[in-house]
Amino acid sequence: MSFTIKVGLASCGRAAGAVEVYEAIDKYLSKNKIKAELKKTACIGMCFSEPLVEFVAEDGSSITYGKVKPVEIPELIKQFNNRSPIKNNIILSNHLKGSENTNLNNQVRIALRNCGNINPESLDDYLANKGYQSLEKVLNEMSQEEVIEEIKKSGLRGRGGAGFPTGLKWSFALQAENKKKYVVCNADEGDPGAFMDRSVLEGDPHSIIEGMAICAYAIGADEGYIYCRAEYPLAIKHLKKAIKDAESAGYLGHKILGKNFSFKVHIKEGAGAFVCGEETALMASIEGQRGMPRIRPPFPATSGLWGKPTNINNVETLANIAWIILNGSAEYSKFGTEKSKGTKVFALAGKIKNSGLIEVPMGMPLRNVIYDVGGGMLTDKPFKAVQLGGPSGGCIPEKLLDTIVDYDSITKTGAIMGSGGMVVMDTSTCMVDVAKFFLNFTQNESCGKCTFCRIGTKRMLEILTRITEGKGKMEDIDTLENLAENIIKGSLCGLGQTAPNPVLTTLRYFRDEYIEHIMNKKCPAGVCTSLIKFEVIEDKCVGCTACARKCPVNCISGEVKKIHKIDQDKCIKCGVCLETCKFDAIKKS
Amino acid sequence: MIKNKKQIDEIISKFIGKKGSLIPLMQEIQNIERYLSIDTMRYLSEKSGVKLAEIYGVATFYTMFKLKPQGKHIVRICKGTACHVSGANSIARSLKQELNLKDNEDTTKDGLFTIMEVACLGCCSLAPVIMIDDNTYGKLTPDSVVDILKKYN
Ligand SMILES: Cc1cc2nc3c(=O)[nH]c(=O)nc-3n(C[C@H](O)[C@H](O)[C@H](O)COP(=O)(O)O)c2cc1C
Ligand code: FES
Numbered sequence: 001m002s003f004t005i006k007v008g009l010a011s012c013g014r015a016a017g018a019v020e021v022y023e024a025i026d027k028y029l030s031k032n033k034i035k036a037e038l039k040k041t042a043c044i045g046m047c048f049s050e051p052l053v054e055f056v057a058e059d060g061s062s063i064t065y066g067k068v069k070p071v072e073i074p075e076l077i078k079q080f081n082n083r084s085p086i087k088n089n090i091i092l093s094n095h096l097k098g099s100e101n102t103n104l105n106n107q108v109r110i111a112l113r114n115c116g117n118i119n120p121e122s123l124d125d126y127l128a129n130k131g132y133q134s135l136e137k138v139l140n141e142m143s144q145e146e147v148i149e150e151i152k153k154s155g156l157r158g159r160g161g162a163g164f165p166t167g168l169k170w171s172f173a174l175q176a177e178n179k180k181k182y183v184v185c186n187a188d189e190g191d192p193g194a195f196m197d198r199s200v201l202e203g204d205p206h207s208i209i210e211g212m213a214i215c216a217y218a219i220g221a222d223e224g225y226i227y228c229r230a231e232y233p234l235a236i237k238h239l240k241k242a243i244k245d246a247e248s249a250g251y252l253g254h255k256i257l258g259k260n261f262s263f264k265v266h267i268k269e270g271a272g273a274f275v276c277g278e279e280t281a282l283m284a285s286i287e288g289q290r291g292m293p294r295i296r297p298p299f300p301a302t303s304g305l306w307g308k309p310t311n312i313n314n315v316e317t318l319a320n321i322a323w324i325i326l327n328g329s330a331e332y333s334k335f336g337t338e339k340s341k342g343t344k345v346f347a348l349a350g351k352i353k354n355s356g357l358i359e360v361p362m363g364m365p366l367r368n369v370i371y372d373v374g375g376g377m378l379t380d381k382p383f384k385a386v387q388l389g390g391p392s393g394g395c396i397p398e399k400l401l402d403t404i405v406d407y408d409s410i411t412k413t414g415a416i417m418g419s420g421g422m423v424v425m426d427t428s429t430c431m432v433d434v435a436k437f438f439l440n441f442t443q444n445e446s447c448g449k450c451t452f453c454r455i456g457t458k459r460m461l462e463i464l465t466r467i468t469e470g471k472g473k474m475e476d477i478d479t480l481e482n483l484a485e486n487i488i489k490g491s492l493c494g495l496g497q498t499a500p501n502p503v504l505t506t507l508r509y510f511r512d513e514y515i516e517h518i519m520n521k522k523c524p525a526g527v528c529t530s531l532i533k534f535e536v537i538e539d540k541c542v543g544c545t546a547c548a549r550k551c552p553v554n555c556i557s558g559e560v561k562k563i564h565k566i567d568q569d570k571c572i573k574c575g576v577c578l579e580t581c582k583f584d585a586i587k588k589s
Numbered sequence: 590m591i592k593n594k595k596q597i598d599e600i601i602s603k604f605i606g607k608k609g610s611l612i613p614l615m616q617e618i619q620n621i622e623r624y625l626s627i628d629t630m631r632y633l634s635e636k637s638g639v640k641l642a643e644i645y646g647v648a649t650f651y652t653m654f655k656l657k658p659q660g661k662h663i664v665r666i667c668k669g670t671a672c673h674v675s676g677a678n679s680i681a682r683s684l685k686q687e688l689n690l691k692d693n694e695d696t697t698k699d700g701l702f703t704i705m706e707v708a709c710l711g712c713c714s715l716a717p718v719i720m721i722d723d724n725t726y727g728k729l730t731p732d733s734v735v736d737i738l739k740k741y742n
Contacts, residue, residue: 355713437670576730
């Protein structure tokens with residue numbers, strides 16, 4: 001009997017030990033001369049239970065195991081041959097028995113259609129999954145205007161953050177008259193907490209290349225750049241291979257598919273600057289300069305890379321293109337709301353059970369995203385907020401969880417859709433600290449061009465730091481709001497214009513917490529280190545030494561069966577002692 | 590003094606005249622030199638004709654460029670959102686204590702480790718995460734991270 005074994009080898013899988021699992025399978029198969037195809041795939045999105053191994057039988061039925069350890073391999077293979085899945089493993093889906101895994105059930109996978117299913121390093125695999133059929137279709141059957149019309153009708157909006165209608169953007173680039181035009185793919189993915197672009201680049205690089213080629217044809221460009229952040233080495237590796245394979249097979253290069261259309265693609269590695277995700281800064285960076293945003297207009301569509309008309313789209317936006325062309329705009333716009341069509345990929349992270357990547361139709365309420373698709377809270381600590389849109393976004397509280405995911409509804413809450421990073425927070429998160437965290441980020445990443453963004457964020461950060469240290473004053477809140485307003489008004493690019501959002505939303509929904517820090521010098525969540533203290537409760541300490549052994553900085557002293565003591569000067573307030581103590585003898589105050 | 594002059598010359602001649610090549614050029618030089626010394630940048634400027642101020646401007650703008658010698662192992666501590674809410678600060682404090690690094694120091698005295706903070710390594714579902722050289726480690730605790738360090742020397 002022959003069957004296929006797929007192992008997810010994206011960054012998330014590797015970090016969880018998938019390479020060792022892959023090697024164990026490989027060794028076992030060859031040692032026992034078992035005829036099975038061992039296949040490398042990428043991330044299917046269920047990162048919370050990596051490493052993932054999927055067994056696919058000849059008839060297509062399959063079973064996926066999560067959190068697989070190398071030692072379990074022989075047993076799993078035997079069990080699969082006998083078709084009786086073992087119980088002590090987390091089985092994510094059991095198609096053989098007809099019960100499907102709920103995490104994938106509520107999803108509609110368009111941008112992620114191939115991720116985790118195909119081998120990203122194999123062009124044949126992509127072709128076997130309808131790859132490059134859309135490119136063939138546009139080259140054979142469609143005019144430039146028809147392609148753009150189709151994208152317009154699909155209602156697709158840019159997934160890089162701003163949500164600008166993609167078809168409209170393409171039409172501007174088509175209208176710009178110039179012999180030389182560029183297509184740029186924005187793979188800078190700077191929003192900390194978002195990793196959907198990484199997953200698509202690692203898991204389905206050809207879909208990006210195909211999307212870019214279709215765009216190039218539609219606007220009349222012959223050269224393209226993928227600007228990928230350097231923190232994604234695996235994505236860059238897969239992209240390089242995909243470009244080479246596509247060139248050899250004639251999907252890129254001169255006179256593609258024998259038609260009068262030529263297109264080549266280069267990769268540019270980022271050098272670590274968040275602001276380079278902004279389109280004008282990104283293009284400056286490709287040109288080899290410091291990545292500083294400039295005033296628009298002129299927009300890239302008229303004057304972009306090296307002054308030539310340029311169309312720039314985000315990775316996820318481009319990943320949708322081939323699907324839309326092949327299945328039709330009507331099929332795509334079936335999903336979603338009136339103004340936000342199609343699906344959106346979200347990166348679920350933080351205190352949520354099923355952290356990973358999901359793709360759901362626009363219009364799903366946040367509550368369903370978090371509790372149904374995301375599986376709810378990670379621990380029994382209750383939900384506090386969900387952060388959307390990264391450093392440009394905001395924190396949405398429990399009472400607004402029925403907000404649906406579409407661009408306009410999210411914006412109404414004060415957050416933004418952004419790139420789709422969703423970080424779930426529970427009561428162990430301090431909202432003032434979160435605001436300080438984001439401001440620290442934007443402050444660091446401000447390119448320094450605009451005074452308000454450069455200095456205003458610094459002043460705000462100083463105030464927030466003061467508050468978290470218990471030195472805040474009530475007037476500080478007004479100053480924060482005042483500064484925020486001016487930074488929004490006085491900044492050139494989206495970085496400054498949105499930098500105050502995390503502060504404004506936390507002030508709006510969690511003002512009490514600010515006041516608690518200021519008036520009572522207390523951090524209710526117990527996060528702000530200046531305001532907390534770990535102490536041994538002498539009555540309860542039995543001198544078991546467990547905490548002293550666990551303490552990473554050895555700041556707990558005490559002999560066996562004697563009361564222990566924490567050296568407050570050395571304590572880093574990590575809380576390990578509190579978690580370790582079985583006698584509730586550690587107090588956090 | 591520049592150690593790898595010959596290799597640097599080769600890199601420069603590979604890129605010279607190509608548009609938009611300054612950043613990849615500097616990246617490749619840094620890959621062999623491990624950092625960009627002022628001498629190296631001056632040499633690059635003389636050879637390529639790009640103004641030193643421009644090279645220095647680019648080098649200081651992007652966090653990837655290092656102006657000081659780096660340790661043998663690079664420890665990237667993720668300070669992205671997901672890692673932050675999952676205790677990245679404790680991880681960082683524990684690492685610094687273990688490596689005996691004061692507030693503004695980033696490289697150990699024996700030159701074995703350089704630590705740096707990065708915003709998101711793209712493995713948020715395994716938060717908190719660090720990366721040592723090319724290996725990513727997830728679901729860390731302040732004490733497990735100390736054990737991981739011991740694998741490197
Ligand atoms: C500070 C800043 C950072 C940005 N970072 C990114 C990014 O990492 N990835 C991205 O696709 N777009 C980013 N954008 C948005 C881009 O400027 C641009 O709108 C986007 O690439 C357009 O593609 P789309 O229409 O397909 O969304 C950023 C914008 C700003 C202001
Ligand atoms: S926030 Fe740390 S890996 Fe994304």
